[in-house]
Amino acid sequence: MHTPAKIPKLLRANAMIECMKAMEKQRNVGCQQGRSCMNQNEVHHLLWHQPDDVDDVIALVPSPLLEKIGGITELTSMVCSHLNDRELYSVAQVCHSWYKQAVRYLWHTPTCDGRLLASSLVDSRINVHAALVRHLKFTTSMYRDDAWGWKYPTSPNRKVPPLPGLTHLTCEPSSLSKRIADILASIFVPTLKRLDIGDGVAYENNNPDEAQSPGVSWFRIMSSNCKRLTSITIGANSRIRSAEFERFLESATYLKSVKLGPGHEHLLIDRLVPILKSTEVHINDWDARMNSKVFEQLPKMRALEFVKITLTNHCFTGKDLLRLKVLSHLKHFEVVSASMLYGPRCTAAVEEVAECVEAMPDLDVFDIQVPCDFVDEVAELHGEDWVDDQSFTFFPANACHQQYLDYLHSLIQDKLDIALATFEHLPFCLHLDV
Structure with a gap:
């Protein structure tokens, strides 16, 4: 039999709460046999018991076991950790020991x-x-x-x-x-x-x-x-x-961890290399010097797990994409447009996209939310009638890493039927979501 110390704290807290709920249901009934009750049932021991010398049910008092449990700091702390503010305010009024724990969580x-x-x-x-x-x-x-x-x-x-x-x-x-x-x-x-x-x-x-x-x-x-x-x-x-x-x-x-929101391209310095976990950068067509610095510094940040690139009148090229394939710890990669209408494009070839995805084994999300040239090229090869027959979708959802790679390789080999069978529709944008 497992000792209490070996039971996970969460299970112990839940068990305590369930016992308290059972006790509360019986609060106005209690045990009529008094505190000398010999019932060995675990929940029964937590019930309110009628004093031996009092007939009035209103005079119910806690059992000795309940009094002992209520005074164990570890248990009261675990119970309080599962309560919301309103419940904490209530238990804080029970007694001094519960007050101390409830106030600590409040x-x-x-x-x-x-x-x-x-x-x-x-x-x-x-x-x-x-x-x-x-x-x-x-x-x-x-x-x-x-x-x-x-x-x-x-x-x-x-x-x-x-x-x-x-x-x-x-x-x-x-x-x-x-x-x-x-x-x-x-x-x-x-x-x-x-x-x-x-x-x-x-x-x-x-x-x-x-x-x-x-x-x-x-x-x-x-x-x-x-x-x-x-x-x-x-x-x-x-x-x-x-x-x-x-x-x-x-x-x-x-x-050990730094995360930078938008507008901090100038803060991508070498000292961040081992500790930068997340960054959002803006690439535009009027600041070539800053764009160059961003694509020079990002590949150095080998600890990165989240990258979001926002484009304004600037194409995202295959060269830009391949620079980032060294970020092997990346879990979320996203490219979006700052324009709601005529925005930038992704000019990367499907081979370059596949190479990048293969180099990032931990990817959960790979999302290019701008029009991709290679998708348009595939559609153009099959004519306007074929395009009209297809229902283009922005995000093929719930793709696993290997499934997404299979899809890309099918496009590389011009096996369009296999590619379409993977996601039912040819994605207008690329999206990987595990």
Whole structure:
């Protein structure tokens, strides 16, 4: 028989919850034999029992086993980990030991718009409860319009209590706008290990020049304070300069994962080679120098697992594609157009596409959402009547890696019937989704 220590924690917690539900169903009935009951049934032991010297059912009391279980910290913690906020508020009122565990989970991941929103059960203890925060969601949920129509946070500089145990910070869009240095320093604490920065985190839509208080830089304060970061995600339009980003990477000795949103092509520097996991880049026809840098730097980033390329008036060539085949850890590759109408094309040959897919064994998604020349060429060979008879689809769904390669090889060998049998329709764009 397995000992309790060998039972997975999740199963133990579920068993505990089921026992508590069974107990609750019997709460108003209980056991009429009193606390001296000899019934050895496991669930029965958790029922409320009537005291031996009282006839009133209302006087039911917990069994000794139930009292013991209720006092085991590990079990109460596991139960609380499965409860939502409303349920946690309820169990916090049961007794002191349950209160301690429930409050710990209630305050694990609160939201903050300058003040902590996970309501303290006793407001005067907010500083005590703030020490329990491990993951803070920093946001600006309320705005006001000034006389000119600009939108500003109502209270951008509300004081944040000390957060000595904070390890994970999520900053939502615009949440760092117009913050003073003291507020930024209160959330970018030395204990942080994971940081997720949202799109336009310090950017006011109508007034970008006043996105931050004069002389205040959230990135500079973060770089100075957070020396133990292991993971950072930076959303679009962060306006980080390449020089200060390189200085940050020099000092971030614990950093193992970096994810960059759109607009950070200038941050693709050599120091990112072993740690860049995800990036989104924009290729356009008016910045040839930056385009060249992107396709020069991307193949170096051998740790990449996610790449999204957005094209504006720029064709995606076979040469561009083959440069990226060295990214053997890639799981998601996507090419999209920034134009809704007449956009760019993919000029890669089907042989080049197949070569690239073969070189990326971990691919889950391979998605080229722009018109592909080789598909048009196949259609042209069979005439307009054949094209009219086909139902073109953008995404052949649920293709496995080998099935997709078989499809490409069929096109290479001009075995169109076999290719069509693979997906029923000739895909206008290429898509692999495992």
